[in-house]
Amino acid sequence: MRKRSARKSPSQLAPLGALLAVLGPLGSVALGGLSTACGSDSANPPNPSAMTGASNPTGKSPTSSTPGNGTGEQPGVTLPSSPDDPNASPSPTTGGGEGTPSTGSGPDANPTDSPNPAANPPPPPAGITECKDPSLIGPTPIRRISTDEYVNAVRDVFNVGVEIGQLPADEKLGIFRTNVVTRVTDDNFERYRGVAKTAGADVVANFAAISGCTSTMDTSCVTTFLNGAARRLFHGTLEDADATLISDIYTTLAATDASVAVDTAVEWMLLSPRFLFMVEFGKNDSTTRSTLTGSEIAGRLAAFFWRTVPDNALLQAADSGALDTPEGVRSQADTMLSDARSLPMLQSFGLQLLRVTPATAGSDALEVQKSDQVGEIFAKASTDATLTYAGLITGDHPPSGSELQAFYGDEDRRGVLLTAGFLESNKNGMRPSPVKRGYVVRTALLCGTLQLPTDPTVMQLVDSAGSSDKEVFNAHSSNAQCWSCHKMMDPLGDAFGQYDATGGFDATLTQDTSGSFNPDDDTQASDFQDLSGFLTMLSQDPKATECFALQMTRFALGRNETENDACGVQDISKAFGDASYSVRELLLSIAASSTFTSRNAVVAGGECR
Numbered sequence: 274m275r276k277r278s279a280r281k282s283p284s285q286l287a288p289l290g291a292l293l294a295v296l297g298p299l300g301s302v303a304l305g306g307l308s309t310a311c312g313s314d315s316a317n318p319p320n321p322s323a324m325t326g327a328s329n330p331t332g333k334s335p336t337s338s339t340p341g342n343g344t345g346e347q348p349g350v351t352l353p354s355s356p357d358d359p360n361a362s363p364s365p366t367t368g369g370g371e372g373t374p375s376t377g378s379g380p381d382a383n384p385t386d387s388p389n390p391a392a393n394p395p396p397p398p399a400g401i402t403e404c405k406d407p408s409l410i411g412p413t414p415i416r417r418i419s420t421d422e423y424v425n426a427v428r429d430v431f432n433v434g435v436e437i438g439q440l441p442a443d444e445k446l447g448i449f450r451t452n453v454v455t456r457v458t459d460d461n462f463e464r465y466r467g468v469a470k471t472a473g474a475d476v477v478a479n480f481a482a483i484s485g486c487t488s489t490m491d492t493s494c495v496t497t498f499l500n501g502a503a504r505r506l507f508h509g510t511l512e513d514a515d516a517t518l519i520s521d522i523y524t525t526l527a528a529t530d531a532s533v534a535v536d537t538a539v540e541w542m543l544l545s546p547r548f549l550f551m552v553e554f555g556k557n558d559s560t561t562r563s564t565l566t567g568s569e570i571a572g573r574l575a576a577f578f579w580r581t582v583p584d585n586a587l588l589q590a591a592d593s594g595a596l597d598t599p600e601g602v603r604s605q606a607d608t609m610l611s612d613a614r615s616l617p618m619l620q621s622f623g624l625q626l627l628r629v630t631p632a633t634a635g636s637d638a639l640e641v642q643k644s645d646q647v648g649e650i651f652a653k654a655s656t657d658a659t660l661t662y663a664g665l666i667t668g669d670h671p672p673s674g675s676e677l678q679a680f681y682g683d684e685d686r687r688g689v690l691l692t693a694g695f696l697e698s699n700k701n702g703m704r705p706s707p708v709k710r711g712y713v714v715r716t717a718l719l720c721g722t723l724q725l726p727t728d729p730t731v732m733q734l735v736d737s738a739g740s741s742d743k744e745v746f747n748a749h750s751s752n753a754q755c756w757s758c759h760k761m762m763d764p765l766g767d768a769f770g771q772y773d774a775t776g777g778f779d780a781t782l783t784q785d786t787s788g789s790f791n792p793d794d795d796t797q798a799s800d801f802q803d804l805s806g807f808l809t810m811l812s813q814d815p816k817a818t819e820c821f822a823l824q825m826t827r828f829a830l831g832r833n834e835t836e837n838d839a840c841g842v843q844d845i846s847k848a849f850g851d852a853s854y855s856v857r858e859l860l861l862s863i864a865a866s867s868t869f870t871s872r873n874a875v876v877a878g879g880e881c882r
Contacts, residue, residue: 404840410562411835413872416551417452418576419443421617423468425581427543430502432483433475439468448717448824449625451831457549469543473536480535489531496520499538505582507547508572509591515547551576551831555872562867563874567591570602570870577829577864578609580618599865606864610857615655620648622828626717627689628709630698642674643694643776649673650689654856662821662854665689666812684778688808690714690769693776700774705782707766714765718811719792720820723758764788764798768807792816818854822846829863841868 418426420440427435441461443450476483486494499519504511519538526534542548551572555563565573571583571591583591587605595601609615624631624647632641650670653660660668666688672678680693689695690710699709715721770783790810791798801807811817822845827833834842845862852858863869 402836402839404843405836407840408559408561409837410841410868410871410873411832411838413553413830414453414832416831417457417549418551419450419452419580421580421621422576422582423549425579426506426548427472429581429584430505431472431476431539432479433472435468435472440464447827447833448628449828449831453832462544465544465549466540469540472543473539476539477532477536480532489535490527492524492527495527495531495535496523499523499535499542501585502539503542504588505584506542507545507582508551508576509568509570509583509588510547510552510566510572512547515545553872554875557874560874562871564867564871567594567596570596573869574602574606574609574864576831577869578606578618578860579612579614580621581614599867599870602870603861603865606861610654610860611656613655616652619652619654622825623647623651623689625828626824627695628698628713628717629694637676638674639676639680642672642677643680643692643697645674645694646670646672646677646692647689647694650692651856654860656857658855658857660856662818662849662856663812665856667808680777688812690808690811691772691804696769696772696776697774703774705769705772705774707763707770708759709766710769711762711764711766714811715761717824718817718820719814720816720823721761723761761791765790765807768801768804771804790814818849819846822849822859825859826863826868829860829869837873838868841866844868 420437420443423440424435424437427433441457441464444452444454446454477489480489481487484495484498486498489495496519500511500516503515503519507515519542522538522541523534526537546552553565553569553572555565555569557563568583568588568591571587574596575581575583575587587609590596590601590605596605623629624644627647629644629647632644650665653670669687670689670692672681672686677693686692695713696705696710699713700706701709712723715723765788767788768786770786771778771780773779773782786804786807787800787802788807789798789800790807792814793816799810801810823834823842826842826845845859845866845868848862848866849855849859852862
């Protein structure tokens with residue numbers, strides 16, 4: 274077990290001062306033991322205007338966190354209207370909830386948002402730029418754990434359930450959910466404190482079964498249990514100061530009430546930055562990058578593959594030195610990927626990548642099966658090494674649900690882009706949307722960036738009676754300001770013109786599904802005659818496979834890349850190609866890479882970035 278001396282708490286965690294009210298006279302001692310790496314939890318998105326957190330002098334979050342609605346859905350963030358809505362208003366709309374079951378067993382929930390490229394655009398693919406210095410690595414922010422990670426961790430360590438809607442909402446950076454931009458607000462902290470208080474009481478109520486101790490008064494057993502739980506909750510690393518503090522909390526309060534002592538210790542652990550954030554220092558074995566310790570790698574592996582904290586077996590592997598080599602990390606990752614606990618991660622990646630809306634509570638069987646099919650296709654990578662990128666795009670993936678089977682009938686639905694889940698999620702009201710479908714292909718599968726016009730009124734289209742969907746949306750081509758952006762989306766989305774807003778096939782919608790495939794810009798466009806030709810081009814394009822490797826790397830790291838990551842990302846992309854573009858091999862290559870097992874070198878008290 275690697276332990277470290279205590280460090281000062283960063284300024285962005287000031288709301289944790291409320292912990293004084295929880296711990297009473299021990300509060301000042303508790304805050305002294307909250308240890309984090311440095312003074313900023315902000316990421317480094319490419320657009321400085323998108324920065325909040327450390328660079329925001331007000332310290333206020335630009336996103337809105339509203340209470341859960343009781344259905345397990347996540348409150349979302351405020352984003353502008355859709356760019357292709359004929360009736361779109363230039364005023365912003367408030368995100369609703371794309372939810373997951375509150376058990377934490379399902380794929381990560383996505384905050385609802387309109388596919389507005391200007392709202393939070395994916396960064397330029399810095400990871401695909403020229404490799405200049407292999408010793409460099411991009412800045413690693415202090416990432417706040419996701420709602421699913423929180424729910425899963427409390428379940429796995431204490432066997433206690435948490436309602437996901439009670440937690441602060443997650444935010445997005447580009448395509449994926451990751452909490453690296455905004456600070457923890459007072460409202461965020463109050464939510465965490467409320468959940469921690471409930472969890473602490475639940476642990477005490479079932480303490481014997483959870484801990485294996487005869488009672489809360491068995492000092493030796495209780496402190497051993499609490500320290501073991503803390504190491505897991507703190508993502509594999511328990512500092513000396515934190516271990517001492519946990520013991521002090523328990524022994525001091527147990528003199529009066531042992532149950533209150535356990536309750537308070539559990540609450541403290543669940544409010545500690547060591548749990549709420551991924552705090553990593555590494556070995557400081559280089560002036561430019563710092564190799565993570567075995568315990569820190571265990572924390573990353575658990576967060577990536579299982580969306581939780583390390584279990585005891587993973588920590589034992591770290592302590593034995595099994596995670597000290599790329600081969601050892603790859604072997605452990607292979608075991609974890611084969612475990613059913615990796616399925617929600619794979620499902621989540623697919624749903625977020627393709628902007629698929631998960632079915633909400635109360636949805637009928639067909640709607641559930643539509644979104645589930647997308648996740649099921651990506652989840653095949655858990656055990657099937659033959660699933661390739663091309664297989665995702667053009668492979669045969671029959672649905673498992675009878676309602677969805679009946680919906681498809683005898684249609685040939687090859688590839689994940691022909692699933693009703695993808696097609697229905699990317700629609701415009703009751704119309705299918707070539708813009709939204711093309712936008713996903715452009716940004717998610719080709720790593721393109723788009724910028725909306727400064728005047729949102731130019732996005733409004735005229736929906737004339739009797740006009741086909743293609744005719745309505747092709748009006749973009751008559752407006753130069755629109756077409757500069759839409760030429761990168763609409764010709765790709767036109768390929769899906771025979772699929773309606775429900776994802777059903779309807780040949781009467783259009784007889785023309787031709788278009789142009791331009792992986793970089795319109796000067797390199799190749800025409801396709803139909804949908805089949807488009808999918809074949811997409812499945813074989815080198816830029817698409819390179820982009821897929823980059824997207825998975827972003828997802829695994831929980832951050833966007835910089836030019837300093839170019840060498841590492843290109844190594845991962847090459848390994849992907851060498852493995853015949855096996856999705857499973859890509860996941861293992863990422864886990865074993867130095868990009869995953871190291872961070873930029875930092876000094877305690879210095880800038881994270």
